[in-house]
Amino acid sequence: xxxxxxxxxxxxxxxxxxxxxxxxxxxxxxxxxxxxxxxxxxxxxxxxxxxxxxxxxxxxxxxxxxxxxxxxxxxxxxxxxxxxxxxxxxxxxxxxxxxxxxxxxxxxxxxxxxxxxxxxxxxxxxxxxxxxxxxxxxxxxxxxxxxxxxxxxxxxxxxxxxxxxxxxxxxxxxxxxxxxxxxx
Numbered sequence: 099x100x101x102x103x104x105x106x107x108x109x110x111x112x113x114x115x116x117x118x119x120x121x122x123x124x125x126x127x128x129x130x131x132x133x134x135x136x137x138x139x140x141x142x143x144x145x146x147x148x149x150x151x152x153x154x155x156x157x158x159x160x161x162x163x164x165x166x167x168x169x170x171x172x173x174x175x176x177x178x179x180x181x182x183x184x185x186x187x188x189x190x191x192x193x194x195x196x197x198x199x200x201x202x203x204x205x206x207x208x209x210x211x212x213x214x215x216x217x218x219x220x221x222x223x224x225x226x227x228x229x230x231x232x233x234x235x236x237x238x239x240x241x242x243x244x245x246x247x248x249x250x251x252x253x254x255x256x257x258x259x260x261x262x263x264x265x266x267x268x269x270x271x272x273x274x275x276x277x278x279x280x281x282x
Contacts, residue, residue: 189216200254208252220257224255229279
């Protein structure tokens with residue numbers, strides 16, 4: 099136990115640590131810098147983890163497809179920027195049934211997709227500005243760099259796990275409901 103004296107009391111009132119060794123090893127400025135650096139490193143790490151291709155915590159939206167077998171509801175991530183569309187579903191190891199990614203190109207245009215660095219086989223559903231399905235590319239080949247063309251102008255592409263179109267009876271001409279489409 100350290101000796102208690104007037105000098106120790108005066109040092110404590112001035113904000114010095116009770117232990118003189120602590121003040122020599124970790125002066126107050128160094129401690130503040132260490133705390134700042136730790137906080138900065140944590141924020142930087144959180145930002146880097148948020149941009150990896152692994153599990154993105156993107157906001158999900160509801161999308162509906164009306165087919166001959168009924169209305170089917172999907173929870174989708176939106177890809178609206180060039181960077182988001184380029185990343186797409188790359189590096190994902192799985193995609194649950196009922197989930198997908200909606201690539202919004204903002205206006206109708208011919209679109210080319212591929213499966214580079216995509217581990218999961220997908221159905222690609224090409225959709226016009228009015229929400230009408232114009233083409234479906236079923237069971238695309240994982241990791242392929244072969245171009246999958248829209249076959250004409252489309253507003254968006256919905257990617258869902260392979261077999262979804264067949265499972266739910268989704269076909270060309272069916273309607274997709276989502277706020278980006280004019281024919282909601």
